[in-house]
Amino acid sequence: MKDEKYNRSIGLQCPTCGCTSYEYEHGVDETIEVAKCASCGREITKDELLQENSENIQEHISEVGKQVTDDLAKELKASLKKAFKGSKSIRIK
Template sequence: MDAEKYNRSVTLLCPICGSDQFEFENSDEIVDSAHCAGCGRRFTRDELIEENGENINEHVKEMGQEITRDFAKEMRNTLKKAFRGNKHIKFK
């Protein structure tokens, strides 16, 4: 399976105004805090992730279903190839 196919970006939204525009303060490539461009509220990285937890969980759930579906399809195709030519085993 191609792992690159399952990379996702989740847009984080401000819980106050719903904006997705943030200014980030970095220290050594780690985001310390975010400043909402819409309402001006400041969030720590953990607060922003916690506030968007439901959105993140939905993306994870969707991705899990897609991975499961693709894995089942890949296994079915592999078994079909392995038992090709056998007249006693059939796949639906």
């Protein structure tokens, strides 16, 4: 199974205006501490931004989980069909 298929990039929206463009202020160790909305200028911490977008993030996680489950089921079915190919007493639908 190819993992690249399940990578997602989620645009985090400003809770005030819905914009997805930010200017970032980096902390001591190059991690983002404060994001400033490019549209309305609201400053928000990384944690607050993630919390405000948690519903959107969870929806993407659910979509990827469903896709992984469906793909695994298809792979399992295909491998079982291949393993029991030619067997007269076992049929896989």
